[in-house]
């Protein structure tokens with residue numbers, strides 16, 4: 001018998017204005033593949049947990065409740081492409097405060113004994129999937145995104161991402 005799981009990740013979730021700005025920039029690289037990320041799913045992953053036992057969700061929420069970290073500003077100033085994942089993205093440098101938050105979350109989740117494989121943190125918003133080779137990218141107008149909260153997202157196949165909870169960033 002298989003235990004129910006939920007596919008989860010921590011993320012920064014753009015407000016409507018930032019979402020519009022991301023979509024504007026995406027227009028600069030229109031049609032890269034037939035797998036454009038839907039507008040309503042655009043996000044920046046902080047920590048990917050993947051499939052976790054559904055009955056651990058209350059502990060995951062409680063652990064994130066204990067996170068105390070300051071807000072920060074993300075500068076998204078370049079397009080890029082990951083060869084392995086074959087995704088094209090809008091991204092930028094990782095501020096120290098963002099790295100600290102990711103480290104905090106990783107430590108809190110590891111403390112719960114959850115199995116997940118942390119990847120190096122490269123702040124990016126995936127815009128297109130299944131992009132077979134590195135495109136020629138223009139330079140986007142820089143987007144300054146003030147981050148004052150983080151969220152836990154659940155991903156269910158063929159449904160919009162669902163924000164399960166939002167936490168403020170303030171010390």
Ligand code: 2AM
Nearest residue numbers: 009044045048085087117119125126155
């Ligand atoms: P991606 O956008 O670079 O593909 C939901 O799948 C989110 O979690 C996406 O933002 C995706 O990143 C990220 N993600 C999926 N699998 C991952 C993994 N193994 N490690 C880190 N992030 C992952």
